[in-house]
Amino acid sequence: MGTITIIGAGAMGTAMAWPAADNGHTVNLVGTHLDDAIIDSIKENGLHPKLKRAVPKNVNPFKHTDLSEALKNSDLVISGVSSLGVDWIAETAGPLLDPAIPFIAVTKGLMSRSNGEIITLPVYLSDRIQQIANKQVRINAITGPCIAQELAARRHTCVVFCGENVGTLEKIRSMLQISYYQVATSLDITSLEVCAAMKNAYAVAINLAVGEFEVAGVDGNANYYNPQAALFAQGMREMELLIEILGGNPKSVIGLPGSGDLYVTVFGGRSARLGKLLGRGIPYQQALQDLAGETLESVEIARQVIRALPALEKAGRIPLNSFPLLRHLSNLIETNNPAPIPWEKFFSS
């Protein structure tokens, strides 16, 4: 059995300690500069304050100042920070990483450059580490439907590890797979990262229908699943299109990181709450206040992709007026004006 170091002690990073520890490994859990209170709590009584659960016994908590110590003799490094912490990881951990040790990130996202080029976070992170530390660390990533709280409760979870090298992926799988944590592998990083990133934005969009329902009120025993389902399918179609544009395999959207992860994201968390508020006709800035203190990764990701659309259109790489649902979401966010869902623009094939 080996040593696995997890960087980032938020809910998702910490949840990875369960399959790691249950596989018999020693787990070093290192907080970021924002996680001191979490690490203090674990040191004091073993409890993770956000997961509201004791971490497994073979987990050693470290503060960010002890990152170098924690990384010593690691057989696997897991990045558990969100996309908003990716620069922190590059700057702080980058210089300390050994390229020979497998690295896998739960971090999901897309970034766009001003020329319309969209890149995945693994590519971004790898490039940043190269710039900062002049070394090439290959970034593998975990995609698929995985709510941290449920993984920590050992609920059955199926995910996909993606990366550039089959052997590395198999090695990481062998260290983490266990009855309740089933792992598939894939080399199609682009597709899986598009799904992983965009499902957040579309989970906001699907919840617009829930918010509309809350305002419209009960009508007999009619619920509001038809509209949600239509938005779900439209989101799937737009993810398919984006994958196609970026050169991935569009059929990837059918599996765990696409349909599965979108399904799981609809039901909870920040994206769902934002969508409901916007669906109730609350202007974006006010909705933000209602969600005070919450990280809105989904909004940042939507913005990154929207920002790339004009250049892609100009280059003839996407049809005019494609991505009507993503554009609607963008309008709600950028203009701060509520607007009805543009149903007539969907499925016009």
Add this chain to the structure above:
Amino acid sequence: MGTITIIGAGAMGTAMAWPAADNGHTVNLVGTHLDDAIIDSIKENGLHPKLKRAVPKNVNPFKHTDLSEALKNSDLVISGVSSLGVDWIAETAGPLLDPAIPFIAVTKGLMSRSNGEIITLPVYLSDRIQQIANKQVRINAITGPCIAQELAARRHTCVVFCGENVGTLEKIRSMLQISYYQVATSLDITSLEVCAAMKNAYAVAINLAVGEFEVAGVDGNANYYNPQAALFAQGMREMELLIEILGGNPKSVIGLPGSGDLYVTVFGGRSARLGKLLGRGIPYQQALQDLAGETLESVEIARQVIRALPALEKAGRIPLNSFPLLRHLSNLIETNNPAPIPWEKFFSS
């Protein structure tokens, strides 16, 4: 404005009266031999007892004995019966249908022949009418996420009309589309019928996880979405494979009739209730008793496809041990023995 005749006054058939009537058409709603009480209720006070809602004003109720009268001067015929009533439709309405009048069915399903050939219900219905009445009636079909109760409440609903002729599909769309009922069209009947049929079976399967959760009980604030999402994605993959085998376009599973319809079916109705009971470890025969009086279309469809698998395997058209989730469902049903979900068989690519 024309006359639209709906055959079958169950929830789904009757719900079609809303977009039909709101488009200004006269609607003849004809009950089957099982719908006399419904038609009596509508004649007496306008109320549909199952929808618990008054039907629109321009709806004329007819009993099955007046089918011939109701079909006179129709510009469009809609079959609203379930797959279990498809023979009744062929025998009763078949001889009365004018092949020149467009016909569209909400009926969904797959049938298998003993040689492993799987056919869609539109093909089956068309063949039956040919046999019985010696005429060729082209069967168009409505697929996509549409809960009857919600359509009758004018909730936003997006569907796909599929058939063999673009002109006919456009004509039917022009008669039924309205702000809250958006219609796309497709010639890919095979794919859409596979989705329409199989989503019932996979909705049962996804709810196995919900049933397991009900038994396992609360664990902190961990819900049970990871397992549901994994089953959702596995169902999507198996629908994709079945479409491929039957010669349709596997990407159809990405849109409304695949991901959208599966999403909507997970949350309610007979399939969901059966899945939860089986997931709680209740043997199938006992679960059936608990659902007394409910039509189990989903089970019949699963059986039709399962029945076809050995011949397809023998012919080398599907890999051995493909469809692990469908097979698990079949085992629960045929052996009457509860069994855990075979997580390790999924996503083993």
